[in-house]
Amino acid sequence: MAIRVESDPADPRVAVLTIDRPDARNALDPEHQEALGAAVAAFEASDEQLVAVLTGAGETTFSAGADLKRLIPAYRDRVRAGEDVPWNFGGFTAVERAKPLIAAVNGHALAGGLEMALACDIRLCSPNATFGLAETKWAIIPGAGGTVRLPRAVPLGLAMEMILSGEPIDAAEAYRTGLVNRVVPLPELLDVAVGLARGIADRGPLAVREARARVLDGLGLEHAEAMAREHEAFLRVMRTDDALEGPAAFAEKRAPRYRGR
Missing domain, CATH: 1.10.12.10 (Lyase 2-enoyl-coa Hydratase, Chain  A, domain 2)
Structure with missing residues (x-):
């Protein structure tokens, strides 16, 4: 299963969770959705790991969110059949976390990808990153915290524009509006995020x-x-x-x- 979970070699208190499905823009199909949820839960339950960094494999995409070919149709069919199906996307919508999580957004964070980044406490990104909630383009709505967390992260008008139009913003706009804390050159992004995690792990x-x-x-x-x-x-x-x-x-x-x- 292509969810990589690694401890920082220099500090085992820091975990790095990597969505490793670059051929599908790091989108989550049912198997990867389950695996990421299990990885997040294991980090939360660990006595040793105190802070985690979430990122995507490759140099173009953090995550394109839910796999529109597999995960969304499977979920939709169950809903249309009358089921009240839980939607714990990537382990971020139904689990209350106590530990800090940092997003290292190494490219496009779209739909559920942005929602996962929003679920993190701190967001860093590379200059090629974009951020968008494209769900209305596919006649659905953000369902993993997008309509709740985005208006708390950026001005209401911008959140409304992003949610209703489905159009993304770039890294510069994300930084200007406070959606991300820093824009970091791509080759340095993960190291900077892990360094920040180490600093937090040093605190009480x-x-x-x-x-x-x-x-x-x-x-x-x-x-x-x-x-x-x-x-x-x-x-x-x-x-x-x-x-x-x-x-x-x-x-x-x-x-x-x-x-x-």
Whole structure:
């Protein structure tokens, strides 16, 4: 199965998940959809891996999303037969993640490909990247978080234009509107993404997960409730052993040794 799961040789706390189906623009057919979902779930369950990077094989396409020849027809036929079928595309729509995931977008991220990138916490891309939700061109709608996550990532008007027209934007526009954090030369993209993952893995793992959760949770809450939940999380993290280790390491001018407790 062409979903490659590799540990960073320099830091086993970092996993690299690669959709390796370049002959099909890294689109997910039923088998690859299942395999990627299993890879994401295994990363989330791992005690050793703390941060992952998601990318696609080759130099032109991150992922073209769902395979229109196999995955979409198979799903559509079951829906039209009256089934209420779950749609956990690539393992990103039905699984609540706690660990950070970085997208290294090495080319076109279209339809479900963009939705997978949107499900990541941080997005880096190469200059040849494009981003689009093309579903309306095929008389369907984004169903893996596109209508939810894109308006939270870019201005509403741009999200509406991308979703309703199905037309993509380029890397420069994605950077200008905040869809991606950085545009990195293609030969350096994966190394930069892995380097960022290593830096996050060096931080207190409980603090990273709690901070991530509070950011995402707070987006849907009133200000006062979000602040209250942040304070509760602040107290929880303050009670951990890692919160003792961090300042101690700083005072002793050494690298901290976090244990996730």
